[in-house]
Amino acid sequence: MTNFRQSPPDKRASSRGSALIAILWVVGLLSIAVFSATQFMFVDLEAESNSNSMFRAEQMADRGIAVATDVNVKNGDPVLRQNFPSAQNFFAQISSEGERLNLNSLLENPEEDRMVLEELFTRWGLRFDQATDVVDNLIDWVDDDDLPTNLGAELPYYIGIDRPHHPFNRPFESLSEVELVNGFDVVMAINPNWKDSFTILSSGELDLNEAPAELIAVTCEVGMAQAELLVEVRDGLDQIRGTDDDQKFETVDVALETLGIPEGFRDRISDRVTVEDNVKRIISVGRSGDVVVERIATIQYTGEAGQILQWSTRRIE
Ligand SMILES: [Ca+2]
Ligand SMILES: [Ca+2]
Structure with missing residues (x-):
């Protein structure tokens, strides 16, 4: 009897147990489904956020280019480096295309x-x-x-x-x-980096106010020591090109004199060089969060009016 009485509750317990296991399976499957759906949603949101960040980083880089194309703005001007809320910023630099x-x-x-x-x-x-x-x-x-x-x-x-x-x-x-x-x-x-020394977009002459010593030496037919001395004088106390203390040459003649080229030889060199190229290269780096974009614009100026000769964009980070 005892066994008989005890037996039905055991069966009920067993069937309740099976139902519970079935419910747990369903809950488990639902959890997996919900988890997967959420994951897809996260991937979608992440992709959208990346493309938004890319767009914002490009906008930042464009702001940098817009600021740098003002002919009154020179390298070292604080307006070329600006920060904005939400980890957005830009940094632009202006260089002479004639440095190559x-x-x-x-x-x-x-x-x-x-x-x-x-x-x-x-x-x-x-x-x-x-x-x-x-x-x-x-x-x-x-x-x-x-x-x-x-x-x-x-x-x-x-x-x-x-x-x-x-x-x-x-x-x-x-x-x-x-x-x-x-x-x-x-x-x-x-x-392999030979392209860094050349251009086809400059006005033609090598810009002695911006070119590196090696290109000055080969163009002006002087030794590296003379060319390096010119760069040292030109780049000022901090020895960094494009900062406030630069000593820019006003005329080609003064630059060639600094290179130690005798007056009688300057004519044959002077056709190859200048102290100001009206073609500028603006490199602007824009950031939005983790996305960093570099835009390069090569611009030819006639007075204050600029014409874009080349435009390129690449993602750095
Ligand atoms: Ca030919
Ligand atoms: Ca030929």
Whole structure:
């Protein structure tokens, strides 16, 4: 009897137990479903927040460019660095496009100016005969004839290597085109950052108020010690270019005198240099939260009016 009486409650307990397990399963499955849905929602929200941050960072960078394009604003002016709520800020810098060598200008008068390129390439580590060959090829790429310069490469040579549409026989339209020139790969191999020394957007001359010592030395046909001395004088006490204490040269003649070039030799150099290029490069970095964007605008000024020559954007962080 005792066993009989005890038996039904056990069955009820067992069926209640099974129901409980079933409910726990359902709750478990629901939790997984809710968790997954929430996860999808988080991923969506995160993607939306990233694209918002990207948009805001670009807006910040644009503000920097807008401020820096005011011709009265110079490097070091506090307006070029501004902070805003919600971890948003920008920092803009202005530099002269003439701080680099204008490759098209140097190839316009190869008789006078080819030595600038040969000197630079040998300084980077090419043998003189290698440098001469590369410069011959560069000249032939842009000159409008089909006659090889010394051992240069013109149409017949490129046909021979199955490139019948080269050379272009016109000035370079981008620095990427330079990589197509026969033999230029030796320059790229010896200096992968070669593009940092060149431009095709400047007015033409090297800006002695902004160029690095190496480019001043090869352009002005002086030693590195003389070029470094000019940079030391120019960059002021803090030795940083683009700050308040810079000693900018007012005239090319004064700069060439500082380089120790005798008066009689200055004429042949002065065509290659300037102390002010009206083409400026503005680099503006905008941040919104964790997203950082760099915009570069190259702008040509006529008086206070600027015309954008090139515009690029990249995400840094
Ligand atoms: Ca040619
Ligand atoms: Ca030629």
